[in-house]
Amino acid sequence: MSDRTIVIGAGLSGLAAARELLRRDIPCALIELRARAGGSLCSERSAGFVLDSGPMAFERERSGSLPDGPWPEEAFFELEDQEGGRRLHALREGSEALLQPLMDPLPTGALLTRMAVSSLGRFGPGFAICLENGMVLTAPALVLAAPARAAGRMLYSLCPQVGASLRDFDHDSITRVTLGYRREDIPLPVPAPPDTGFAFCHWTDHPARVPRDHVLLQLGLRMLPADVPAALVIDELQANMGWPPTHIVARVARWPGPDCLEPHEPQHPGRMRALRQQLPAGLTLIGSDYGAPQLEDRVRQARDAATAIADWLVRQSGKRDR
Ligand SMILES: Cc1cc2nc3c(=O)[nH]c(=O)nc-3n(C[C@H](O)[C@H](O)[C@H](O)COP(=O)(O)OP(=O)(O)OC[C@H]3O[C@@H](n4cnc5c(N)ncnc54)[C@H](O)[C@@H]3O)c2cc1C
Incomplete structure (x- = not known):
């Protein structure tokens, strides 16, 4: 053996x-x-944005539990969170840096x-x-x-x-939609999305993650059938949230059944x-x-x-x- x-x-x-x-x-x-x-940790760069198609946010207070660093203060930034007041952080380089x-x-x-x-x-x-x-x-x-x-x-x-x-x-499905906009196109702060259908919503205009005067939005949509085309997911989201179709980058990451209930x-x-x-x-x-x-x-x-x-x-x- x-x-x-x-x-x-x-x-x-x-x-x-x-x-x-x-x-x-x-x-x-x-x-x-x-x-x-x-x-599910996966980060990429596109048009000056750093995008995470999997997890992005974590509680820094408990960062003693992150994989061995060193993790200097500058590695993190605080994220705007619409999940109920939790103080969440993200990594400048994208979550994949944890690996x-x-x-x-x-x-x-x-x-x-x-x-x-x-x-x-x-x-x-x-x-x-x-x-x-x-x-x-x-x-x-x-x-x-x-x-x-x-x-x-x-x-x-x-x-x-x-x-x-x-x-x-039991599992739920989450579709993570990431959209990058010019700041003038999106009123900040981004309001909390309606309760139903949204797993989470984060946004940031931190310069480590977006070009100057831009904003990055990340939303998790629940229970979306896997066969809905990505373009339609984005159209409907923009219509629901009142956001214009002027995004500069967009990613739709589907994780069928990742969220164990x-x-x-x-x-x-x-x-x-x-x-x-x-x-x-x-x-x-x-x-x-x-x-x-x-x-x-x-x-x-x-x-x-x-x-x-x-x-x-x-x-x-x-x-x-x-
Ligand atoms: C869209 C999305 C957003 C998320 N956002 C957050 C967030 O913001 N904050 C947070 O804390 N967490 C988030 N999560 C949860 C996230 O899954 C975890 O944070 C973490 O990355 C999970 O790590 P893991 O190693 O436990 O599981 P996984 O990342 O799922 O890794 C399991 C591995 O097992 C492999 N595997 C599966 N079957 C087999 C097989 N038969 N043989 C060999 N290998 C196999 C898979 O390929 C995979 O690489 C999110 C998850 C998803 C999907």
């Missing part, structure tokens, strides 16, 4: 867990479905991309990881950092009850505790769907989980040596 602990999913959670394992001298490898690591301190220390060959895990099983005292391409890997321990629906499928035969519960989690339920922590107790020792489950709703919670959860796995591996090797 390989001695590398496998982390499934190279989003922020998986990368933060891998970083912690490596810090504790536990060899590990990440398996990622897509061609790039980062999961760099996690990616840099990864040894060559530790990140395996374009590989989908289909199912998990036992292999001796450890685990077998079956990939959709037919490969089977083995590992002494597993960090499962994929969303609940994917993790539910992977656990189908290893932990049928946990798998079924995860596949049962369970963590918002009061019974979720208890339910997760019960599910975790059914997991075999040496396997841990991390990510937003499992009770870490904010970005900074996710990093802390990943570090704690990796620490627990590292301690468990040390105890196992102690037992074997005796």
Whole structure:
């Protein structure tokens, strides 16, 4: 059996867990479905704007939980928020910058991309990881950092009850619309959007994110059918909000079913505790769907989980040596 602990999913959670394992001298490898690591964290530059198609905002007060910096004061700016008075910050360079301190220390060959895990099983005292391409890997321990629906499928035969519960989690869909305007076209401050249909609305005219005298708007729209063309999404949004069709940049990022509703339920922590107790020792489950709703919670959860796995591996090797 390989001695590398496998982390499934190279989003922020998986990368933060891998970083912690490596810090504790536990060899590990990440398996990622897509061609790039980062999961929903994705930033790009266009026409002088810095756009985040995934998460943009987080609570700086809890930035001790961000991936290891250094994160100097100048790396952040305060965001205008229409989410109910929370003091939110964003990174000047875009949220994807959070990934760099996690990616840099990864040894060559530790990140395996374009590989989908289909199912998990036992292999001796450890685990077998079956990939959709037919490969089977083995590992002494597993960090499962994929969303609940994917993790539910992977656990189908290893932990049928946990798998079924995860596949049962309720989801919403969020379409993130990002629009860049000349400042004169948008009255500031941007008023809160109507309650229904909007998951969030942020705006900024910070010079790190927009050209001079411009403004960047980010809205999350709920429950929008996936087949509505991007141009129509923008037209309707502009009509609803009273914004002109004079935007300079526009992005419509669809994340079908990303927003797991369970963590918002009061019974979720208890339910997760019960599910975790059914997991075999040496396997841990991390990510937003499992009770870490904010970005900074996710990093802390990943570090704690990796620490627990590292301690468990040390105890196992102690037992074997005796
Ligand atoms: C549109 C959108 C906006 C958001 N905005 C915010 C925000 O403003 N603030 C905030 O705090 N959070 C926000 N979130 C939540 C966001 O998901 C998290 O902040 C964080 O990036 C999640 O990291 P993660 O690693 O837990 O999950 P993900 O980023 O989803 O990573 C999971 C990884 O697992 C991989 N994977 C899935 N299936 C498999 C498989 N079978 N085999 C191998 N790999 C697999 C995926 O490809 C992905 O890379 C937003 C999410 C979305 C989608």
